[in-house]
Amino acid sequence: MIDVQHLTKTYGSFKAVDDFSFRVRPGEVVGLIGPNGAGKTSTLRCLVGIQSPSAGTVTIGGHDIVKAPVEAKRLLAFMADEPQLFEYLTVMEHLRLTGRLYRVRDVESRAQQLLGELQLTGKEHALPAELSRGMKQKVAIACGLLHEPKALLFDEPLTGLDPLGIRHMKETIVARGRSGAAVIVSSHLLHMVEEICTRIVIIDHGKKVADATLDELKAHPELAAAGSSLEQIFLAATAGEP
Amino acid sequence: MVGAFLYLTACSFKNRLRRRLRRLREPRYVIGLLVGLAYFYVVFFRRSARRHAPAEVPAIAAVAAPLQFLASLFLMGTAVIAWLWPAGRPPLPFTRADVQFLFTAPVTRRQLVHFMLWRSQIAILFGSAIATFFMRPGSLAGGWTLMAGLWIVLMTVRLHLIGVALRRLSLVAHGASGLTRQWLPLSVVLGGTGVILATLVRAWPALGAMTGGREVLAEVQRLAGEGAAAVVFWPFMALVRLPTAASTGAFLAALPAALALLALNYVWVLQSDAAFEEASADHAERQASRRQGPRAAVKGASATPFTLAPDGRPEAAILWKNLILVGRYVSWRTALRLLPLVVLLGVVAWANVSGGVAAFAGALALPLAAIAVLLGPQMLRNDLRQDLARLPLLKTWPMSGAALIRGQVLAPTVVVTAVAWLLLLTGVILGGGLRPGSREAMVLGTHRLPFLAAAFLLAPAIILSQVVVQNGLAVLFPGWVAIGASRARGIDAMGQRMLLLAGMLLALVVSLVPGVVAAGAVAFLAYQVTGAILILLPAIIVALVVAGECWLAIEGLGRVLDRTDPSAVEAVE
Numbered sequence: 001m002i003d004v005q006h007l008t009k010t011y012g013s014f015k016a017v018d019d020f021s022f023r024v025r026p027g028e029v030v031g032l033i034g035p036n037g038a039g040k041t042s043t044l045r046c047l048v049g050i051q052s053p054s055a056g057t058v059t060i061g062g063h064d065i066v067k068a069p070v071e072a073k074r075l076l077a078f079m080a081d082e083p084q085l086f087e088y089l090t091v092m093e094h095l096r097l098t099g100r101l102y103r104v105r106d107v108e109s110r111a112q113q114l115l116g117e118l119q120l121t122g123k124e125h126a127l128p129a130e131l132s133r134g135m136k137q138k139v140a141i142a143c144g145l146l147h148e149p150k151a152l153l154f155d156e157p158l159t160g161l162d163p164l165g166i167r168h169m170k171e172t173i174v175a176r177g178r179s180g181a182a183v184i185v186s187s188h189l190l191h192m193v194e195e196i197c198t199r200i201v202i203i204d205h206g207k208k209v210a211d212a213t214l215d216e217l218k219a220h221p222e223l224a225a226a227g228s229s230l231e232q233i234f235l236a237a238t239a240g241e242p
Numbered sequence: 243m244v245g246a247f248l249y250l251t252a253c254s255f256k257n258r259l260r261r262r263l264r265r266l267r268e269p270r271y272v273i274g275l276l277v278g279l280a281y282f283y284v285v286f287f288r289r290s291a292r293r294h295a296p297a298e299v300p301a302i303a304a305v306a307a308p309l310q311f312l313a314s315l316f317l318m319g320t321a322v323i324a325w326l327w328p329a330g331r332p333p334l335p336f337t338r339a340d341v342q343f344l345f346t347a348p349v350t351r352r353q354l355v356h357f358m359l360w361r362s363q364i365a366i367l368f369g370s371a372i373a374t375f376f377m378r379p380g381s382l383a384g385g386w387t388l389m390a391g392l393w394i395v396l397m398t399v400r401l402h403l404i405g406v407a408l409r410r411l412s413l414v415a416h417g418a419s420g421l422t423r424q425w426l427p428l429s430v431v432l433g434g435t436g437v438i439l440a441t442l443v444r445a446w447p448a449l450g451a452m453t454g455g456r457e458v459l460a461e462v463q464r465l466a467g468e469g470a471a472a473v474v475f476w477p478f479m480a481l482v483r484l485p486t487a488a489s490t491g492a493f494l495a496a497l498p499a500a501l502a503l504l505a506l507n508y509v510w511v512l513q514s515d516a517a518f519e520e521a522s523a524d525h526a527e528r529q530a531s532r533r534q535g536p537r538a539a540v541k542g543a544s545a546t547p548f549t550l551a552p553d554g555r556p557e558a559a560i561l562w563k564n565l566i567l568v569g570r571y572v573s574w575r576t577a578l579r580l581l582p583l584v585v586l587l588g589v590v591a592w593a594n595v596s597g598g599v600a601a602f603a604g605a606l607a608l609p610l611a612a613i614a615v616l617l618g619p620q621m622l623r624n625d626l627r628q629d630l631a632r633l634p635l636l637k638t639w640p641m642s643g644a645a646l647i648r649g650q651v652l653a654p655t656v657v658v659t660a661v662a663w664l665l666l667l668t669g670v671i672l673g674g675g676l677r678p679g680s681r682e683a684m685v686l687g688t689h690r691l692p693f694l695a696a697a698f699l700l701a702p703a704i705i706l707s708q709v710v711v712q713n714g715l716a717v718l719f720p721g722w723v724a725i726g727a728s729r730a731r732g733i734d735a736m737g738q739r740m741l742l743l744a745g746m747l748l749a750l751v752v753s754l755v756p757g758v759v760a761a762g763a764v765a766f767l768a769y770q771v772t773g774a775i776l777i778l779l780p781a782i783i784v785a786l787v788v789a790g791e792c793w794l795a796i797e798g799l800g801r802v803l804d805r806t807d808p809s810a811v812e813a814v815e
Contacts, residue, residue: 011809050637051807069804073640084635088570089563096550100559101639107552 001026001075001182002047002151006056009042009206016042018206019056024184024199026150029177031197032186033230035238039206040186044153047184048078060151074102077144081156083136085128091115091139092124095146102147114142119168133160141172152176154185158192170196194230204238247357255364274722274738281740310486311463314478318438320399321478324406325431332521333407334358341523351519352512355404366396387493391485394500398481401507408514411521427510434474441471477503545569556641560649561656564624568657604672611665615701618658619708620746625650626713631726633808644800647717651709651796658709659702666701670694696781703757703785704750710792710799711749715742717799717806757787 002024009017017039024030034040045051047058049065049072058065063072085094092111099107115121118138128136137160144152154173158166174196177183187193193200194214202210210217210233217223217233226236266272334355336344344354370392374385409427442449445465452458466475480499487493547565550558629636629650636646670690716723722738761780768776 045634045808048638050634051809052805070640070642073638076638076640078638080634084632086563086567086632088567093546093563093566096552097559097563099552100550100554100562101556101641103553105552 001061002184003059004043004047004056005058007043007046007053007058008055009039009046009051010054015206017046017053017203020203020206020208021056022201022208022211024151024182026180026182027177028199029173029183029185029197031193031200032184032203033188033190033193033200033234034203038203038238040203041155042206043203044078044155044184044186048076048153049073050078074147075150076153077147077149077151078153079141079144079155079157081159083133083140085136085139087128090125090127091120091131091142094139094143098143098146104147107146110146110148111142114145117168117172118142119165134162134165137161138165141169145172145176150181152181152183154183154187156187156189157185158187158189166192190230190234200230202234202237209237247353247360250357251361251364254361271738274741277738277741308459308463310479310482311459311466313482313486314466314475317395317399317478317481318475321402321406322431322435324403325410332518332525333404333411334518334522336522336526338526341526345519345523355511358404359401362400366393366400369396387487387490388485391487391493391500394484394504395481398500398504398507401504401511405507405511405514408511408518411518412514437470437474441465441469556639556645557649557652560646561652564628564650564653565656567624567628568622568653604669607665607669607672611662611669611697611701614658614662614665615704616708618661619654619705619712622654622658623712624653624657625709626716627723628726630716630720630723633806637808642800643803643806644797647710647713647796647799647803651706651713651792654709655702655706658705662701662705663698666694666697670697692777696777699778699781699785703788704754706792707753707788708746708750710795711746711753714749714795714799715745717803720806753788753791754784756791757784760784760787 004023005021007017007020008015020039020043022030032040032043042051046053047060047065049069052066058072060072061075063075065072086097089097095111095114096107098104099111104110112121115124118141120135120138120142123131123135128139131139137157141157152173157169157173161169170192173183173185177196177198185193185197197214199213200210200217201208210220210223212220214230214233217230217237218228220233223233223236226232266275336354336358344357349357370389373392374389377388405427442465445461449458449461452461465471480496481503483496484493484500487496546562547569548562550562626647639646641649670693712723716725719742722742761783764783765776765780768774768779
């Protein structure tokens with residue numbers, strides 16, 4: 001569903017992403033992890049069409065994000081770490097706008113279902129200023145899930161959520177994976193990645209340093225000595241102290 | 243603590259200056275700086291050099307008395323308005339960083355006030371220096387006395403406004419008991435206002451009988467210098483005597499009273515018991531979030547302009563969204579900003595027409611329609627000029643750049659067109675304020691409908707053209723155009739804005755040329771063949787050509803937007 005081949009992104013002379021390739025198949029939940037400045041956000045931004053790759057290709061459901069962006073984006077949902085809402089639109093109006101942009105026919109029923117799932121029932125007519133940081137995050141996620149995307153990209157999805165919200169969010173991500181969507185979760189919360197992801201891609205200095213399931217990583221000859229937790233493996237893979 | 247505040251103020255100033263100098267590495271800012279400096283040189287320096295040639299300019303002393311009176315009147319008005327009209331911002335507008343670092347630090351409320359006074363010095367000193375530079379009195383002595391005088395006046399006004407705002411906060415916080423706490427300043431304000439009103443009421447018959455403006459001014463000036471009114475005016479006159487002092491001696495003579503007023507206001511501010519922290523923290527948060535969106539706060543979730551169907555072109559969704567924006571931000575305060583212009587046009591219309599209220603409204607409506615067409619697209623910014631700040635989000639939407647721009651330009655075009663049409667209808671129906679029987683009225687009377695139809699067609703075309711140009715500039719030069727609520731400051735940014743305005747006007751003229759040429763050719767041919775003067779057909783041609791140009795321009799701009807990296811849309815200071 002998500003196919004990244006030789007992705008390179010440069011800013012001037014700085015190479016943020018360097019010949020990065022990976023695939024995410026339907027039903028997979030892939031954790032994209034890496035230290036600060038590793039190239040995660042640049043990768044995600046190239047994947048969703050916010051930025052153009054300097055080289056390489058990104059295809060979503062067979063549609064090249066550069067050559068056929070509209071078709072590719074129709075299959076996508078990107079949940080940024082900082083929810084971007086229009087402060088003059090209510091929660092329901094955000095959903096209606098998104099529904100029209102993504103051609104969702106049953107917006108009202110889908111919206112009500114999502115609002116219930118994300119504990120936003122009763123907030124339909126609230127403006128963003130009346131919502132907490134966590135609720136804004138949930139509104140952004142509801143907008144992202146409205147059109148039942150085939151490929152979902154989460155950038156730090158748990159930021160600002162309360163414990164119950166975190167639990168529901170993890171369940172939502174796993175449920176989307178189980179329903180056949182290709183999911184990428186970028187986060188520094190390694191225990192969450194370890195818990196919900198079926199595969200892990202580690203990026204450092206713009207390059208892929210690992211791409212395997214947790215069990216495969218644990219069995220990796222160079223990483224096995226680091227320990228059995230993802231944190232220990234991550235630190236070893238990115239040349240940190242285990 | 244003073245050392246820490248001085249350090250923070252100095253570092254902030256130094257780094258802001260360094261940032262502005264650093265951005266001069268970009269050619270657009272260098273060009274902007276050159277244009278800005280050239281503007282200053284031509285408009286102020288050369289003109290003021292001519293104005294202050296000894297033979298041409300009367301000595302400042304000759305105009306000192308009326309100048310002092312008008313300035314004191316202005317200061318008094320400022321003080322009264324400060325009490326009557328609550329300011330939109332707190333008395334001490336701290337930034338979010340100030341709130342985070344200083345409000346949590348072991349710093350007293352009085353020290354915070356001192357910090358804000360320290361910080362305001364840079365702006366007040368700069369303002370005094372710039373004003374001195376523009377006014378350029380003849381001698382060096384006049385220069386320093388003017389600057390020092392202006393500094394004392396501005397500082398006193400600043401302290402007074404802070405004091406008033408703090409008293410207002412205290413009144414709100416303490417309710418009825420606040421009235422007893424603030425009895426002294428309230429008594430002074432009410433007493434002073436009562437004295438001025440009583441003086442005016444007493445003198446009203448005499449003032450009403452006067453015909454000339456100068457005569458009225460002289461009489462009001464005389465009244466302000468007599469009896470109880472003179473006591474009320476004294477503090478304001480004492481202040482304005484400093485910058486308007488004709489000599490060093492006069493300055494030194496006026497200095498003690500002005501310094502006493504400065505000190506009085508300073509003590510008054512420090513004695514305030516108002517808890518300003520909460521209001522300041524709220525303001526800091528609003529300021530920080532304003533960078534992402536429009537300036538004013540959203541009024542509430544009012545009704546939407548129309549029901550958005552789940553199916554259809556995405557442009558309609560953008561139009562729907564941006565119309566909601568207008569509906570939820572436009573307020574009476576927004577409309578009040580246009581009031582001076584309407585009043586001015588009203589006075590002009592009243593003086594030039596006869597025939598009652600209908601003729602007056604007609605005369606007022608047509609110039610307002612022209613203003614709506616020409617200035618509306620610059621004032622109403624519910625398009626990419628707002629949304630470009632959210633470019634990362636917009637780029638995730640499944641629509642092409644061209645479709646996005648088409649959707650964005652619709653809302654301001656629709657709103658401004660509606661306003662222009664309403665004004666045109668009013669103007670034409672009421673006769674445009676033309677005198678019955680005049681040649682213009684005859685022509686308009688005969689061709690009223692074709693003229694109205696032509697204006698109805700041309701107005702949206704001209705509006706659309708300007709909106710497309712404005713959005714095009716935002717796409718092509720995102721660093722030059724104010725995005726969201728942010729505004730770059732400095733001479734270089736001012737020069738950029740002037741260049742953009744010139745570019746916008748040029749683009750508007752260029753966009754009209756092909757249509758006007760084609761329409762002119764058709765009209766000429768028709769006149770040669772039939773002898774008839776066509777009005778509607780040329781307007782249709784111009785409107786169609788402009789609409790076609792806009793379509794092509796949007797297609798091109800859409801491709802640019804598709805390639806635009808959100809990081810190119812920089813946040814300004």
